[in-house]
Amino acid sequence: xxxxxxxxxLFAVPVNVYLLLALVAIAALIHVTWLPRxxxxxxxxxxxxxxxxxxRGLEEGLLWAFVGGVLLDLLSAGPFGAxxxxxxxxxxxxxxxxxxxxxxxxxxxxxxxxxxxLLFHPMYLAVVNVAGLKVPWSAVSxxxxxxxxxxxxxxxxxxxxxAWLHRRTAPVPVSA
Amino acid sequence: MMSRxxxxxxxxxxxxxxxxxxxxxxxxxxxxxVQRALSDVSSPIGEPSSALAARASDAIDAVRRFQSxxxxxxxxxxxxxxxxxxxxxxxxxxxxxxxxRDELGYKQTNPSLQLRGAEIVSRGGGGLVxxxxxxxxxxxxxxxxxxxxxxxxxxxxxxxxxTPLGLVGRIVDVGERTxxxxxxxxxxxxxxxxxxxxxxxxxxxxxxxxxxxxRYIEQGGDIKIGxxxxxxxxxxxxxxxxxxxxxxxxRQQDIELFQEAEIRPTVDFSRLENVLVVTQFEPTPPxxx
Numbered sequence: 326x327x328x329x330x331x332x333x334x335l336f337a338v339p340v341n342v343y344l345l346l347a348l349v350a351i352a353a354l355i356h357v358t359w360l361p362r363x364x365x366x367x368x369x370x371x372x373x374x375x376x377x378x379x380x381r382g383l384e385e386g387l388l389w390a391f392v393g394g395v396l397l398d399l400l401s402a403g404p405f406g407a408x409x410x411x412x413x414x415x416x417x418x419x420x421x422x423x424x425x426x427x428x429x430x431x432x433x434x435x436x437x438x439x440x441x442x443l444l445f446h447p448m449y450l451a452v453v454n455v456a457g458l459k460v461p462w463s464a465v466s467x468x469x470x471x472x473x474x475x476x477x478x479x480x481x482x483x484x485x486x487x488a489w490l491h492r493r494t495a496p497v498p499v500s501a
Numbered sequence: 502m503m504s505r506x507x508x509x510x511x512x513x514x515x516x517x518x519x520x521x522x523x524x525x526x527x528x529x530x531x532x533x534x535v536q537r538a539l540s541d542v543s544s545p546i547g548e549p550s551s552a553l554a555a556r557a558s559d560a561i562d563a564v565r566r567f568q569s570x571x572x573x574x575x576x577x578x579x580x581x582x583x584x585x586x587x588x589x590x591x592x593x594x595x596x597x598x599x600x601x602r603d604e605l606g607y608k609q610t611n612p613s614l615q616l617r618g619a620e621i622v623s624r625g626g627g628g629l630v631x632x633x634x635x636x637x638x639x640x641x642x643x644x645x646x647x648x649x650x651x652x653x654x655x656x657x658x659x660x661x662x663x664t665p666l667g668l669v670g671r672i673v674d675v676g677e678r679t680x681x682x683x684x685x686x687x688x689x690x691x692x693x694x695x696x697x698x699x700x701x702x703x704x705x706x707x708x709x710x711x712x713x714x715x716r717y718i719e720q721g722g723d724i725k726i727g728x729x730x731x732x733x734x735x736x737x738x739x740x741x742x743x744x745x746x747x748x749x750x751x752r753q754q755d756i757e758l759f760q761e762a763e764i765r766p767t768v769d770f771s772r773l774e775n776v777l778v779v780t781q782f783e784p785t786p787p788x789x790x
Contacts, residue, residue, distance in 0.1 A: 353639070354543065354546060356639040357543075357636035357637055357638070357639050357647075358554050358635075358636050358637070359554040359557075360639075361637035361638075362554055362555070362771070366641045370639075383512075383513075384512060387512055387513055387516055388516075390516075391516045391519070391520070394520070395520075395523070396539075397639045398523070398527075399532070399535060399536050399539045400536075400539065400540070400543065400636070400638075400639055401638050401639050401640050401643065401645075402638055402640075402643055402645040402673065402674065402681050402683070403638070403640050403642075403643050404524065404527060404528075405520075405523050405524045405526070405527030405532055406520045406521065406523060406524035406527070407640070408639070408640075409516075409520040409523070410517070410520055413513065413516055413517055413520065417513055449640070449642070450642065452524075453640075453642065456524075456528070458643075458689065459688070459689075460642050460643075460688060460709070461688075464642055464709060464710075467710060468641050468642070472641070
């Protein structure tokens with residue numbers, strides 16, 4: 326389910342660029358309007374990046390992470406780079422799982438989501454603190470446990486529509 | 502395969518380098534115009550989306566409760582809020598009258614002293630601009646929201662943001678059509694507070710999880726559960742007399758230099774839709790001890 330066909334070239338994604346921008350912009354908008362109303366705020370962008378990395382691999386995952394991270398950083402009052410760096414690392418992990426694990430089902434997506442969430446929040450706080458905003462590390466423990474559950478749920482909900490999108494937009498491999 | 506791995510490592514390294522370069526630009530303040538422009542552009546989209554989210558949120562709430570019970574509850578809540586505010590205003594007026602009476606009495610009992618009376622100037626109300634919340638910060642660690650007012654509406658950095666229920670926060674960044682508000686509940690937020698009943702002062706700080714703590718209350722200062730805390734107006738940033746919250750617990754230890762009190766904000770920050778920006782107010786002079 327997760328193993329998409331490989332593409333060639335670094336930025337050879339002309340059609341997907343529009344898709345990327347639209348989806349990531351919508352996710353960013355939901356991030357700043359809808360999600361803050363929930364008692365627990367899931368990391369929608371993180372789930373999106375992880376899901377796409379698992380489906381399409383490292384290259385596209387990194388691009389989604391970069392665009393999504395830059396958007397969130399620009400919309401946030403926090404320091405620039407806090408979201409982007411965390412998302413890039415998440416895409417890296419997603420890409421590695423995509424490349425090395427050839428299993429279908431929900432175990433690996435769930436495990437990847439848990440691992441990336443556990444890395445993302447401390448990394449975010451590290452950047453925030455390096456930039457001079459003093460947010461105590463204890464804040465992570467207050468946020469991360471409920472967010473972890475929500476992130477897994479959102480990832481599993483996203484996987485099916487994104488897998489459909491992946492099948493529709495995956496480039497046709499060039500035959501020899 | 503090796504070359505592809507190297508190629509991908511380069512992509513990661515390039516994007517990381519771009520991010521670090523962006524962070525450096527952010528530190529020098531050169532990204533601020535881009536942030537403001539994005540905020541200005543996203544605000545018209547975010548506003549209806551935010552309103553839709555608010556409506557959806559309300560609809561979910563309504564489903565959870567019985568209709569009649571919900572409306573009755575809302576009416577009662579509105580009435581309680583109105584009466585609480587009325588109570589705050591009346592108590593403030595009573596205190597003010599008491600102080601004036603004391604001053605007058607002091608003047609009459611000290612005829613030998615040359616005294617000049619100071620006029621009490623208006624609090625707030627000088628310039629209030631209504632705004633609407635368009636978005637909130639994507640980070641769960643920062644309590645910041647964006648409103649649809651900016652430079653063109655006369656909004657400036659540092660101005661206080663209030664609702665009829667009390668203090669919301671202050672403006673920390675202003676774009677052409679939008680502004681960012683640092684909420685009272687953010688860890689970086691602090692405001693001088695004053696207990697309405699006893700005029701005991703302290704610094705009210707956010708905890709980051711929706712609560713407020715009043716620190717640096719002098720030992721022996723009279724503060725108890727249920728007290729209303731208002732802005733002290735010291736420093737001239739916030740207008741004096743704006744409700745901040747109600748004391749829910751007091752921590753007093755003889756070995757400490759100060760007391761601490763936990764405060765429940767009068768404003769429900771999670772359901773904030775409309776706010777008022779205080780664009781102009783006459784700072785009130787500090788009270789005579």
